[in-house]
Amino acid sequence: MKNKGTILSFTLLFIFAIIPLVAGLGYALLYSFGLVGVLNHGFTLQYWKQAFADQAIAISFLYSSSIAIISLLLSVISALLVALRYYQLLKKGIYTYLINLPLAFPPIVAAFFFFQFLSKGGVVSRAAFQVGITHTMQQFPDLVNDRLSIGIILAHCFLSFPFFLLLFTGLIKTQRLHDFFQIAESLGANKRQITFRVAIPLLIQKSLPNILLYFIFIFGAYEIPVLLGRSHPESVSVLAVRKLQKFNMLDIPQGYVIAVVYTIFVVLFILIFLKQKKLAYAN
Amino acid sequence: MRIKFSLFFHVSMIAVCVTPVAILLLLSFSKNWAFPVLLVDQFSSIAWNDLFSGGNDVRHSLLLSVLIATVVAFVATIIGFFVSKTIAYHTYRRQLLFLAYLPFVLSPVILAVCLKFYFIKLSLAGTVAGVIIAQLIIAIPYSIIFFTGFWNQRVKSFEHIVNTLGGTNIVALTSVIIPLSKPLLLVCFFQCFLISWFEYGLTSVIGYGKIQTLTIKVYQFLTEANIYYAALSCCLLIIPPVLLLWINKRIFLKYL
């Protein structure tokens, strides 16, 4: 029984996790070296050279990573604080419903909303004008398509905050953290100590796989940076899609170069990440 | 002080959650919304009327989306739950978990472009089955990763207790593990449902545009110049999951 289950699990893992990546990566790799593709004529290093002729790839990797790190720091920390502080409030009444609402937003809707909300012609700017804070539309600060990527970060936080809030409240419950709090308190430990020494480390540790996954999501995001970002620097997906789908058909192999580099980068990232942190279920 | 704080908390939470839905809904019912008019002053139902007039087979897309998303969420949650257990208790759990991350290594649009070749070869391109399989490539590993945090020594010892008391694995499952994991199962089902519901990259590339899920259908209008139609498209995308949540509210309430 146990063995059968294990074999079945491994088969499923193989079919849905390994085959697609190996197949997809193999295809991208061959394409980038000119080995497949209608317009290719055999092995060449030309596309790799072209792709690295300028710093566009390096810049976009740095840019996407920073956006992902900042957005996650903001949303994870705030979700942690809210979950621990307001756990009792969150598990009852309207909140059980409310905090799920942003989960129903796909990235493109979030991007559209934040554009209509924060742009110079948007809702907030209109409100500022109506109450007399600004006197022309142009006085309103740049919050979307801005130099600091505020719009992008806010949109990502809006999407990820409720997810982490749900995850943390769920974990507090399944890990029975509150029973633990009570025991600790009855033993005379102070609440702050428990929060910072026990609860937060435990929650972070338990949710690490999800945080890592979210990092990859934000890193590879397309719709939000394309609408709320700038023409330069570009996020990785925006750059790759531009090469793969825009006008010049001869740029397609370069798009596959980016796909390959992207894969290697993320695989290395996951490897380093999983190596350094002992994951919680390891006893 | 405490009261003030929680009042502030209530107000800001509600504002964050409700404002976007309210604004999008309002915009979808309006026209001529020029600066500096704060909230819409001219109501119009052009966009909504147009939606339900002929030519736009929204109901068909809605049904198709519900069907695909339900199948994907159901299959992914169940497979993910059990595979994650195997992984979590396995000697090489870290290495195995790493494998589960692999499909996320490429962003869906790029993964889809790289996989299209194989789907065409297997005659799965442009079919509902092809789209479901493509979405499962994202949803199953997601679900595996989602559940890895759940399996721990405590759960294991519960199972052990049941076994030593003479209960079978199935008894352990139904009497201990499922009640224990119910909130997470629900969240995971919901998340996988949403992954499928909103999936655009894989669905459009593998489905060839022939498998017209609601997301595929309304996506084009979202990228159009008319903000009222775009707002309507947003509403169409978010209202079904919001309703689903509302229906599920009791369940969430009970277990969260």
Place this chain on the structure above:
Amino acid sequence: MFKIKILTIGFTFLLLGCNNKKESNNNSNISWQEIEAKAKGASITMMMFQGDRKVNKYMNEYVVPTVKEKYGITLTIVPGQGKEIVSNIISEKEAGKQKSEIDLCWINGETFFQLRQIDGLYGPYTSKLPNFKYIDTENPIIKYDFQQEVKGYETPWGQSFYYLIYDSSKVSSPPVTMAQFEKWWKANPEKFTFSNDFSGMTLLKSWLVELAGGMNTLDSAFDEKKYNLYAPKLWNWLNTNKKYFWKKGETFPSSIADVSKMYSNGELVFTMSFNDAEIDNKVNEGVFTTTSKAYILQSGSIQNTHYIGITANSGSKEAAMVVCNFLISPEAQIKKNDIRLWGSRTVLAIDKLEKQWQDKFEALPKRKYGLDAAYIKANAIKELAPEYMLRVFEDFRKKVIEK
């Protein structure tokens, strides 16, 4: 690791093993009646841009039921434009698929150029279409698709021209020359921009034409020397003036739709369009203000034609040809021309039609906000060769955006 290596090698063989066999049958000797008979009962798919509800309505409520009723053809419309069509055909070729999932596609310019390069189109076939005799084939803008001769590989379907839209309550006389633009930007900073896409690049091409002293200089095939003479002047001019653009010219919207969204909420006072009917439609829908007006630049209005292509691996070329023939029938074209339905200018030569159709075209309602047909025709300029677009795109990024 070793297993992965083997797999990769396996894939190489799998991929290299696919040859694209060309179909030799091109219906060269059969009559139109036989083609129609063969087409009966077929199911075909058309891939086209579906981001406009009027266009969708025209297709779904008129074309689809009519071809079903008249010819017994089941037509399915799926969304996808330019690049997606090309990439689908490329993937099918690479996978060695014999029967394409797409039979018809809405294409022009770049897409046509690329599909021809990969032998993705069936043809020449247009001379077999009975209605082809009505087409205004003398018109160079129909005969040449972005300076490439069509040669019977695509059916002309409709004409578009490029124009700007402005809010006349905020701009008294809109700039039509580069000198006037410069003056206007300085007086009204941060209210103008263009998109970093096809539409914005067309504006840049219009300015390139102005710098070159008129269309005649840049007509015909791509000329590297001429490009290198005029393009740097354009980049220089943009870099000097971009500080007066929206967001100080540090960024540009990624699509024309974003420009129009900002035009409709008042953040910008100009937008552009390639869709003849757009201004009328948008004003009627309450998206653009009623004070919106259309106009064209002094150097002229870039005009092009959109076409329908049949894929080389279409499973039912007969049915595809019957649908093409229907789409250029006076009946279908008059509906396409009607501002209440689609509003795209016809590709038929009105004087070649029978009197009853001439009268019907004559009786179509006039545009209220859009420009007059005769005026546009007088100021029309041809699209430049596709290479100009590619170069302008690339250099605009390198020399303006990343500067």
